[in-house]
Amino acid sequence: MIRALFTHFLRSFRNRKSWMALYLSSSVFGVTGLFLLFTLKAGIDGSLQERSQYFLTADISVSARRLFTEEEKSTITRLIAPYIKDSSQALDLLSMIRVSADRSRLVDLSGVEPSYPLHGKILLEGGAPASRLRGNEIVIDSDLRDQLALKIGDTVRVGDLDWKVAGVISEDTSSVWKGLSIAPSAFVSRDFLAKSSLIKTGSTLTERFFYRLKRPDDADDVARMIRESSQDSGIRVTTYKSSNEQLTRTMDYLADYLGLLATISFLMAFVGTLYLVQTERARVRFEMALLRTLGLKPRSVLSLIWIESAGLSLLMTMISWLLVRVMSVPIFGWIAHQMGVKIQAQISGGIFLAAFAFSFFTYGVSMYLLLRRELNFPLSSLLSGSSGRSELSKPRWWDVLAGALFIFALAIGVSHSYRLGIAFTAALLVAGGFFALVFAAICRALPVGLNERGAFQILALHLTRNRLSQGIAFGTLSFGALLLFLIPGLSVNFRDELRAPDTEGMPSLFLFDIQPEQVEGIRNFLKGTPHRFESLSPMIRARLEKVNGKPVEPPKGSDSQFKSREEQEEERTRNRGYNLTYRSELFGSEKIVRGRHTKPLYDSSRGELPEITVEKKFAERLGVGLGDTLEFDVQSVPITGKIVGVRSIRWTSFQPNFFVQFQPGVLEEAPKTFLATVESASADTELATLQSKLIDPFPNVSVISVRTMISKITGVFAQMELAIQLSAAFVLFSGLLVFFSIIRLQAADRVSEIQLLKVLGGSIRQVRAIVLGEALFIGLVAVLLGCLLSVVFTEVIVQVAFSRSAIVPVGQLAIFGLGAFSALSLVSGIAFGAALSRRPSQLLDSSSGQV
Amino acid sequence: MSWKNLKVRTLQKKFRQGNNEITVLKNIDLDLDAGKSAAILGKSGSGKTTLLSILAGLEPADAGSVLWDDTEILRLSEDKLNPLRSRKVGIVFQQFHLIPYLTALENIELPTLWESGGERKASAREWLERVGLGDRADHFPNQLSGGEKQRVAIARALVNRPGLVLADEPSGNLDEETGTRVMDLLFEQCVKSGSSLVLVTHDQDLARRCDHVWWLEHGQFR
Numbered sequence A: 001m002i003r004a005l006f007t008h009f010l011r012s013f014r015n016r017k018s019w020m021a022l023y024l025s026s027s028v029f030g031v032t033g034l035f036l037l038f039t040l041k042a043g044i045d046g047s048l049q050e051r052s053q054y055f056l057t058a059d060i061s062v063s064a065r066r067l068f069t070e071e072e073k074s075t076i077t078r079l080i081a082p083y084i085k086d087s088s089q090a091l092d093l094l095s096m097i098r099v100s101a102d103r104s105r106l107v108d109l110s111g112v113e114p115s116y117p118l119h120g121k122i123l124l125e126g127g128a129p130a131s132r133l134r135g136n137e138i139v140i141d142s143d144l145r146d147q148l149a150l151k152i153g154d155t156v157r158v159g160d161l162d163w164k165v166a167g168v169i170s171e172d173t174s175s176v177w178k179g180l181s182i183a184p185s186a187f188v189s190r191d192f193l194a195k196s197s198l199i200k201t202g203s204t205l206t207e208r209f210f211y212r213l214k215r216p217d218d219a220d221d222v223a224r225m226i227r228e229s230s231q232d233s234g235i236r237v238t239t240y241k242s243s244n245e246q247l248t249r250t251m252d253y254l255a256d257y258l259g260l261l262a263t264i265s266f267l268m269a270f271v272g273t274l275y276l277v278q279t280e281r282a283r284v285r286f287e288m289a290l291l292r293t294l295g296l297k298p299r300s301v302l303s304l305i306w307i308e309s310a311g312l313s314l315l316m317t318m319i320s321w322l323l324v325r326v327m328s329v330p331i332f333g334w335i336a337h338q339m340g341v342k343i344q345a346q347i348s349g350g351i352f353l354a355a356f357a358f359s360f361f362t363y364g365v366s367m368y369l370l371l372r373r374e375l376n377f378p379l380s381s382l383l384s385g386s387s388g389r390s391e392l393s394k395p396r397w398w399d400v401l402a403g404a405l406f407i408f409a410l411a412i413g414v415s416h417s418y419r420l421g422i423a424f425t426a427a428l429l430v431a432g433g434f435f436a437l438v439f440a441a442i443c444r445a446l447p448v449g450l451n452e453r454g455a456f457q458i459l460a461l462h463l464t465r466n467r468l469s470q471g472i473a474f475g476t477l478s479f480g481a482l483l484l485f486l487i488p489g490l491s492v493n494f495r496d497e498l499r500a501p502d503t504e505g506m507p508s509l510f511l512f513d514i515q516p517e518q519v520e521g522i523r524n525f526l527k528g529t530p531h532r533f534e535s536l537s538p539m540i541r542a543r544l545e546k547v548n549g550k551p552v553e554p555p556k557g558s559d560s561q562f563k564s565r566e567e568q569e570e571e572r573t574r575n576r577g578y579n580l581t582y583r584s585e586l587f588g589s590e591k592i593v594r595g596r597h598t599k600p601l602y603d604s605s606r607g608e609l610p611e612i613t614v615e616k617k618f619a620e621r622l623g624v625g626l627g628d629t630l631e632f633d634v635q636s637v638p639i640t641g642k643i644v645g646v647r648s649i650r651w652t653s654f655q656p657n658f659f660v661q662f663q664p665g666v667l668e669e670a671p672k673t674f675l676a677t678v679e680s681a682s683a684d685t686e687l688a689t690l691q692s693k694l695i696d697p698f699p700n701v702s703v704i705s706v707r708t709m710i711s712k713i714t715g716v717f718a719q720m721e722l723a724i725q726l727s728a729a730f731v732l733f734s735g736l737l738v739f740f741s742i743i744r745l746q747a748a749d750r751v752s753e754i755q756l757l758k759v760l761g762g763s764i765r766q767v768r769a770i771v772l773g774e775a776l777f778i779g780l781v782a783v784l785l786g787c788l789l790s791v792v793f794t795e796v797i798v799q800v801a802f803s804r805s806a807i808v809p810v811g812q813l814a815i816f817g818l819g820a821f822s823a824l825s826l827v828s829g830i831a832f833g834a835a836l837s838r839r840p841s842q843l844l845d846s847s848s849g850q851v
Numbered sequence B: 001m002s003w004k005n006l007k008v009r010t011l012q013k014k015f016r017q018g019n020n021e022i023t024v025l026k027n028i029d030l031d032l033d034a035g036k037s038a039a040i041l042g043k044s045g046s047g048k049t050t051l052l053s054i055l056a057g058l059e060p061a062d063a064g065s066v067l068w069d070d071t072e073i074l075r076l077s078e079d080k081l082n083p084l085r086s087r088k089v090g091i092v093f094q095q096f097h098l099i100p101y102l103t104a105l106e107n108i109e110l111p112t113l114w115e116s117g118g119e120r121k122a123s124a125r126e127w128l129e130r131v132g133l134g135d136r137a138d139h140f141p142n143q144l145s146g147g148e149k150q151r152v153a154i155a156r157a158l159v160n161r162p163g164l165v166l167a168d169e170p171s172g173n174l175d176e177e178t179g180t181r182v183m184d185l186l187f188e189q190c191v192k193s194g195s196s197l198v199l200v201t202h203d204q205d206l207a208r209r210c211d212h213v214w215w216l217e218h219g220q221f222r
């Protein structure tokens, strides 16, 4: 039986070559998109796991943003002695490195031992290990050498010490984010650094201990032991498994973005498949009924559909596999270049299966949704000769539900986020509903009935009486147009957000690690200059202990493979220490969205809790609102505050902003440092001089040039944008293929009708007006609607992401619109032109079916 | 209506398929005056449908001429031919060829739509009554039986009061009784409106009702 069915499939495939070709070409890119995404994700995961030990330079590290006490050190050493093979320790600090009055730069300075790194390697030009350092030798990143024009043997100043440049780093397996970190790295000898005057309390100092384990798999257990034994929650224990969280998260976001695009292109393919399948309903109905009269059970007929689906999916997956093989080389190469991560493009059997399953279900689900009822088609109608085409039956609500669930599952599976999944499905339903409403309104508005001049009425009748199939075509075109128009809108708004610095009074320099006693000094220092000292903000380290009196649980060690973005975010929120501040007035970059700002001064005599305000997203993540209380541990002193306001923050303002602000009068006595900005209209060179002059009297103050950073971020964004545009182009391409298939099928579907209209007296011009007019009318409305809706969606996305109104790039939208409409017209013109120029003699050919 | 006659001279038609060339029509001459009827008979594959297509201006010929009222149609462009055909010629297809999204009434209206003015046309509704389907005006083709469909097709072919009606086995898809009734209708209506009729059929009884009978054999009339 199976063999007979299979033979039947092969035959039907051979006899429907052009339909199959249309189906494959319109769907293959959707599947390829998913395929590529899966492969990319697997590649990233695989190579990260392999490299995460290199990244941490060890199996496990214990660190704190202060020096460890002797007691702590001996406790930890005693605890883990049985497990370790090797150990190393380091001191890290951010500090300014200076060559001359106008050449200085923030560096990430690490004091390391010769055994560093325990995993991976850090090599100098010439191949020597970077960690064999004697006395005041320093080895520097090649970026630093280029920026400060240094050469081996030069002397540089860090803090109030002179160092001799002994080498330039050429290979560093621990640096994954080269190009994105704010400071290039430099290494010195740990012993020398520890004894130097650079180690002062208050500077951003981190002490780290690295261990290599006898069995790396024990890392999580050992980490738990250390955590449980330590009193101070400020001690961080990191295993190689958790070390690359930042990297993984960023890559995940990239993958999410790609995933959504892949989902979109896949959806286009899905809608296209729906359309293609529904054009097949007459054939399937007839064939199924015929097979049943020839003795096949209805269930076997159903299995024929699945066999067909499986065969097609296999073919499609293989084509996609080939495409991915070809495309992954440049794409992965590009990512490796941008991110400094090597990714192996391995296509595993699992991925192949997943891609197969996706296409299998798309075809199967489309067939099922559209042809289910055709299967129970009464056999008698075969004889009564009414096997001709009929309008589709109306979708029932559960068909819509099944489709929505399918898309929902797909979106969550790909984006790993319930929120994104819901938002995506909701957006699609809203868009779909909107398109359906407009289409219904158009159908209602069109005149019904034939009165005088024919062309327009026939057009109207064809449209309104083939509502479902024309509606599917219209919906697909509208979705395509919507996606097309989202792209210029979003990219303009993202770019604008990152260009904001010039217009919004962005600071020029960002100062941190200012000691309280240095504040006045810096203020005086800047007084006589054209530079302004602004946004002075105290910063107090704290740890969130309780929410509404309930202790914050440590993150659950959920080991499940699938973690949604929301779960990951929640873990991070609960895990993290926070910096607190207080200020009497809000900065320009923040705005109260609920409640109010804190009252000017806390009065402890009234027996009330101090007031706090929190950032909007922070409040959402923690699930708190007005009236809730948060308890923080500030250097072992518990301090509780009550939320009186929720703020929104424009993070891109580069002003010192905090998740949590206390009422003044509470934290003044706590140990703290200050952040501040310098605003200046001066040229870059002048700023560089200022930067160097500042460090002389205040060596521990770290200075970041916001301008330099912005240009760096903008550069990264430009590359990201390239990626965004490239993938968008990919989606557009697959969308156009679907457009093309739809229009070709529409044309093919109407060939006989076109001939008939000509025979009944319609001139070519009139018949062309009918069929092409309808296609162009649908196309034009779809383009306009897609454009309109894309503006709305852009507005919503920009509101959520940047809390402001979107910019509408009218010119670009107009160009895109014209382009899309011309492409549609061209394709329609070609497809219908071919049908129009056919000879009508086939009408007399008795083998041709009924119109 | 100002139809005078149909005239065909030395008509030739070949089909090429690869290197194979089949001559379907070798040398056809015929004349049919206004109001007369003719039946084309012949074995299957003898070229009846091909001849009818050429008479209807649906298919080009290789040589010879086809004249509708002394107008040579073989060399007319499609844009000239289509309106001319809808005014002068009605066609009834074996496969009915009704447009599925138009009602019975609208299908009949179709040929009257393209040009305004001109001769007075009998209204589509009147024709619907004449073929006995007055109560089926709003039915779509898939709601009609085969015989009913063919009756709609006949009304459509006659609605513009054509001088010439061409029909290719109009009863071929119908049972005998229905077929007879449809053919009666076709003859009756052609006589009523004074149209000439060319009929392709296998049915000798039917052929006997016509003024002329043409036997097609080896590309020629016997």
Ligand SMILES: Nc1ncnc2c1ncn2[C@@H]1O[C@H](COP(=O)(O)OP(=O)(O)OP(=O)(O)O)[C@@H](O)[C@H]1O
Binding pocket: A846, B015, B016, B017, B024, B042, B043, B044, B045, B046, B047, B048, B049, B050, B051
């Ligand atoms: N488009 C074509 N290309 C090639 N050969 C054709 C074509 N159309 C018809 N023929 C051939 O021309 C010959 C005449 O065909 P035609 O359809 O006119 O026959 P017929 O007399 O109508 O037959 P029937 O009674 O079976 O309908 C046949 O041999 C047929 O195979």
Ligand SMILES: [Mg+2]
Binding pocket: A846, B048, B049, B050
């Ligand atoms: Mg024939």
